Structure formats: C-alpha cells, structure tokens
Amino acid sequence: MNFYITYFIVAAGLFAFVGLFTMFGVYAERKVSAFIQHRLGPTETGKYGTLQVLADMLKMVQKELIIPAGADKILFLAAPIIIFIGVYLGFAALPWAPGLIPANINIGLYYIFAIVSIETLGILMAGWGSNNKYSILGAMRSAAQIISYEIPAGFALISVVMIAQTLNLQDIAMQQGILSPDKAKFFGFLDVSQIGGFLSWNVFQAPHLLVAFVIYFIASLAESNRAPFDIPEAESELVAGFHTEFTGLQFALVFLAEYSMMFLVSMVGVILFLGAWNTPLPNMGSVTLATWTTGTVWGIIWILIKTLLLVGVQMWIRWTLPRLRVDQLMNLCWKILTPLAFLCMLISGIWRLWVM
Amino acid sequence: MNLVQIMFYLMAFITLGSALVVAMGKNLVRSIFMFFVTLFGLAGLYVLALADFVAVTQIVIYVGGILVLILFAFMLSGKESLAIAQQHTTPYISLKNLPAFLLAALFLVVMLNVVFNADVNNLPWVKAAIATKNVVPVNGTINNIGVSLMTRYLLPFEVISILLMIALVGAAHLSRKEGAKA
Numbered sequence: 001m002n003f004y005i006t007y008f009i010v011a012a013g014l015f016a017f018v019g020l021f022t023m024f025g026v027y028a029e030r031k032v033s034a035f036i037q038h039r040l041g042p043t044e045t046g047k048y049g050t051l052q053v054l055a056d057m058l059k060m061v062q063k064e065l066i067i068p069a070g071a072d073k074i075l076f077l078a079a080p081i082i083i084f085i086g087v088y089l090g091f092a093a094l095p096w097a098p099g100l101i102p103a104n105i106n107i108g109l110y111y112i113f114a115i116v117s118i119e120t121l122g123i124l125m126a127g128w129g130s131n132n133k134y135s136i137l138g139a140m141r142s143a144a145q146i147i148s149y150e151i152p153a154g155f156a157l158i159s160v161v162m163i164a165q166t167l168n169l170q171d172i173a174m175q176q177g178i179l180s181p182d183k184a185k186f187f188g189f190l191d192v193s194q195i196g197g198f199l200s201w202n203v204f205q206a207p208h209l210l211v212a213f214v215i216y217f218i219a220s221l222a223e224s225n226r227a228p229f230d231i232p233e234a235e236s237e238l239v240a241g242f243h244t245e246f247t248g249l250q251f252a253l254v255f256l257a258e259y260s261m262m263f264l265v266s267m268v269g270v271i272l273f274l275g276a277w278n279t280p281l282p283n284m285g286s287v288t289l290a291t292w293t294t295g296t297v298w299g300i301i302w303i304l305i306k307t308l309l310l311v312g313v314q315m316w317i318r319w320t321l322p323r324l325r326v327d328q329l330m331n332l333c334w335k336i337l338t339p340l341a342f343l344c345m346l347i348s349g350i351w352r353l354w355v356m
Numbered sequence: 357m358n359l360v361q362i363m364f365y366l367m368a369f370i371t372l373g374s375a376l377v378v379a380m381g382k383n384l385v386r387s388i389f390m391f392f393v394t395l396f397g398l399a400g401l402y403v404l405a406l407a408d409f410v411a412v413t414q415i416v417i418y419v420g421g422i423l424v425l426i427l428f429a430f431m432l433s434g435k436e437s438l439a440i441a442q443q444h445t446t447p448y449i450s451l452k453n454l455p456a457f458l459l460a461a462l463f464l465v466v467m468l469n470v471v472f473n474a475d476v477n478n479l480p481w482v483k484a485a486i487a488t489k490n491v492v493p494v495n496g497t498i499n500n501i502g503v504s505l506m507t508r509y510l511l512p513f514e515v516i517s518i519l520l521m522i523a524l525v526g527a528a529h530l531s532r533k534e535g536a537k538a
Contacts, residue, residue, distance in 0.1 A: 075389060107409055107498060114412045117420030121392060124427050128385055140431060143424055150420070167498060 010102050014091045022259040023053045029315050036319040063248030068131060071245065075129030079122050080246060080253035086118030087260045094267055095170045097277045097299025098179060108169040109157060112268060113150075116223070119257065120146045123232070123242050126254075130245040138241025141326070142232030146223050148333045153219035155341035156212040159348040160272045163206050163356070169271055176201050177278030178290050185356065196290035197282025201275035206351050212344040213273040215337050217310075220265035222333070224258065227318040231326060266310035270303060274310075277303040364404050371397030388426055395419055409498055 027042070027050065034041025042049030067076055093108035095101040105111060120143050127139020164172045174180060178196035186192045187207055192199040203210045222229035233241030243254045270276060277299030281289035293302075324332065374393040381387040395418045402411035505513050 072383075072385070074386065078389075105408065107412055110409075110412050110416075114415040114420065117416065117424075120424050121389075121419060121427075124424065124431075125389060128427075128431065136431065140428070143428065147421075147424060 011092075014102065015088065018088060018091065018256065018260045018263070021263055022256050023057070025259040025262065025311065026056070026255070027053045028312075029318075032312070032315045033319045036316070057252070060248050060252045065249070066245075066247050068245050070131040072129045072131065075125050076245070077129075077250075079126035079129055080243075080250040080257070081122075082125060083119055083122035084253045084257040084260070086115060086122055087257050087264055089115045089118075090264050091260070093169060094264075095173050095271065095276060096303060097296040098174070098294070100296055100299065101170050104168070104170055106166070106168045109161065109167045109172070109268075109272070112169075112264075113154065113157065116261075116264070117146075117150070119261070122257075126246070127242045130242070132245055134238045134240075135242050135244050138232045138238045138244070142225055142242060145225070145229060145232065145329065148330060149219040149222035149229075149337075152215050152333060152337035152341040153223065155338070155345050156216040156219065157272065159212045159341070159344040160202060160209060162345065162348040162352055163202065163209065165352075169276075172202075173271055173276030173278070176205070176275040178283070178294060179278075192282075195282045195284075196278065196294075198275065198280040199282055201273070201278070201280075203273045206348070206355075208344055208347040208351070209273060211340060212348075213269065215341050215344065216269055216273070217313075218332075218337060220269060221314060221317065222329075224261040224265055224314075226258075226262065226314055228321040228324050229329060230318075230323060231329065262311055262314055263307060266314065267303065267307045269310055270306040274306050275302075360404060364401070367397050367400040367404065371401065385427075385430065388423065388430065391426075392419060392423055395423070409501060 030052070031041045031049075033039075042052035045051040045055050067073055090112045092103045093101070093105055093111050095104075123142045123146075124139050127136040127142075130136070160172070161167060164175055166172060175182060177200055178194065180193055180200065183191055183193050186199045186204055190199075198204065203213055221227075225232050232238075233243070238244070243251060246254055279290050279293040279298060279302055281293055283290040371394055374390050374397060378387045378390045378394060381390065395414060399411040399414045402408070402414060
C-alpha cells in the first residue's frame, strides 16, 4: 500500500507547487507589468510589496460566495473546479529530472494534449452556468480560439515527435543531452552525444524545430488565453469574459488554473524543444561542465529556470503587445501558423529520412 | 475483490449512471455536460482494459472535439427552439416511445446473447495467437497502431479521410453566401 501513499504525496506536492507558483506568478506579473509601464506596482504591503499576494489571498478567502439568481447552480459551482482540474491533471506526466517523473506513461505527450482540452469544456460550463451574456460571449470566444489554435500547436508537437520517434516525455528529454541512448547531432551533421549542453537540444538538433517552437509558443499563448490572445476576457468589451460572475474562492480557482496553464505549456515547450532538464553547458575538453551539471537536483534547477524564463517571456509579451481582433486572430491561426506548422511537419519527415 | 475490480465497478457505475442521467434529464445543457462524465468513465474503462491509447484518443476526439462542437451548436441555436425542445413533456409510457423502446430492448437481447455465448476466457483466436507467439506486449501498442494504420489498414484509413474531406467541402458549400460568386 506504500505505493498508493506515495502517489498521494506526489499529487499533494504538485498541488502545493502549483499554488506556490501561482503566488509567485501573480507577484511577478504585477511587478513586471509595472516595470514595463514605468510604474512601481505593489509597494505598500511588506517590503517591496512582497506580502501583496498573501493579502489578496486572505481577502479572497473571506469573500462571500455569490451565485447569480439566474445561474444554473450546479454548472456554475462545478465550472472553476473542472477548469482547474483539467490543467492540474496535465502535471502528472511532466518529467522534472532524470528518473524523476510522477507518472512515466509512454503516451505522455498525447495525454497532456488530451487532458488540457478539458479546460475548454470547463470554460463553456462557466459561460453557460453564469447566465450572463458577457460570460457566454467570452466562453464562446475562448472555445473557438482554443480549438483553432490546437491545430498549429498539435502539428508543431507532431514535428518534434517525428524527430524523437516517441511520445514518452522522459525519453524525449533523455534524447537531448549527454544521457541520450542514441546519437545526438548538432544541425544533423556534428555528433555531440558526448558534448551535450545546448548543442544537443531539439531546436539545435534540427533547425526547423526553431520555427516549430515559435509556432507552439504562440499557439500556447492562445490556449492559455493570455494577451495578445485574451479576447475571451477582453475587459473593454466583455467586463471579464467567462469569469465575470465569479467571486472569492471560485475566482481564485480560475486564476490558479490560468497560472498553472502558463507553467504547464511553458514546461511542455521546454521539454520538447529546449532540452528539458538537460544542462545548457557543454563539455569542453577536460572541462566537463555538462557531466558536472547533470543529475536529479541539477535537472530540477535547469527545468525550473528554463520554464520560468518562458513564463517571463509570456508576461513580457502580455504587457507589450495590444490585443488582436477576432478576424486577425483567426487569420493568424489559419493562414499563417497552420501552413507553417504543416511545412515543419513535412521537413521533419524529410529530416528523419535523409539527414538523421 | 482487488483494486482493479473495485475500479472497474466504480467506472462502470459512473458510466451507466451518468448515461442514464443524460437520457432522462430534462435540462439539455446539463445532459450535455453529464455526457462528458459518461465519456470520461468510458475512457477509464479503456485504461482498465490496458488500452491507454484508445482512452486518450477518446478524450481528444469526444471531449475536446465533438462535445465542444455539440455545445457550440447548442449555444448558437435560438432560445425559442430550445424552449420548445425542453417543454416536450411526454409520459414515460406512450405510443411515441414504442419504437425507441423496441430498438433498445432488441439491442439488449443481442448484447446479452453475445455476452452469454462468447465464452470470453477461451476465445479461439486469442488461443491461436498465444500458441503462435503472435502477441504484442502492452508497451509497444502505439508503434503497432502506427504500423498497422500505414500498412494493413491503409485503405480504410484513407477512405475515412476522404469522408471527412467530403464533410468539410459540404460544410464550406452550405455556409457560402448566396449570390456571392467566388
């Protein structure tokens, strides 16, 4: 039975991590946005406003749970939970370090791709359950957007899978460093299996994956409803979109889901394209930096650094670019990203056949 | 009972119970969301049958695709037509329900017949496969699915893609505005 207790501990640990990350993320977002807009951000609560998030959490916990009179009670109450669970389940299959993965399933990537789509359903649930025209408009926009952007994201992922020849995330991670069982080739010609470092990351093993990575990153912004793709909650048009009616803990859950989604998509991007838990430092002659900086603890450190950097880029983009209009959004998805993603997939096939 | 059996009965109960709620519910939207639970329970049953790929595919296609599309169609249709559909109150036993009842009963007979006559524990083709060592280890499922789709089942696979293509062309044709010559 120890087996099952471990599972529960791991699940609780992941939940704690998601919560901690959200606290950190909210504070970072406010400070980053303040920096970009030449403001100060939170300064009053605690030194440099560090206690601001804690104060906000206390406030949210105390708030009254308000259910609108016309709302469908069951759907309204269940929606935030489903939204969050959809994202949280995705964390089960993410590798953190060599040998450290909550659930090592051999279709890990496919599983994450599937489980994240539950979020759409939760959002539609929230929109319908609130019985409010802004909520339902936001929910419809969100669903349309997520479904559309799943296509370029999916093809970008497929082009990686064609290179890696596996859906197991731990195996994909393993292939991008000095622990690789196969040969890792920098740009397809230079054997870097012993050198490792950033040279053996997927984006450098096959250069067209750099394009695939950009496509995936843009699509992942849309899938987590982040600006410039935040028309589902466009505050100038829709108040707050699908979560207009939520207060207190329910609102907190929606927020938790948004930030966990940011982390999840960034981490998937890091695992597939940017070398997962592998070190960016290559072995150089007798200075074997890659061998020194590979291990369980190092793995966790590297993957956290890389993922947080990507999350930082997401924030940077959010506070820099204006929101896209609906038609621009669909044009970008169907006329630019989807053909490009198809092209990447094609090149992946050719690369696999003739270069690797 | 070991844990797998408990899980099986739990999943089966969830699937059947939620399917009943879907069929009996008066509130259409709640029925659709309940259908999500049914599909999820089914995915769980697939996992218990060691068909994890099928389970995940079930979630991708049904939950992420079809269910969301059903909801879309629902939310885009007018309130009046929905209200008519929801007001439809017929008693459980009536002449209108007879065809449906007959179909369901006949299907139940067929299913029961299959269950009692199949003798699942010694199927001849499973025995033959074990005897000739033609058995695939569970871990290799996705490779085998891929190879089979591209070799043995290539024709059905392509036919399905043509079917989807036709549906797409049809949808594009229907949604084109009258008079606009493209």
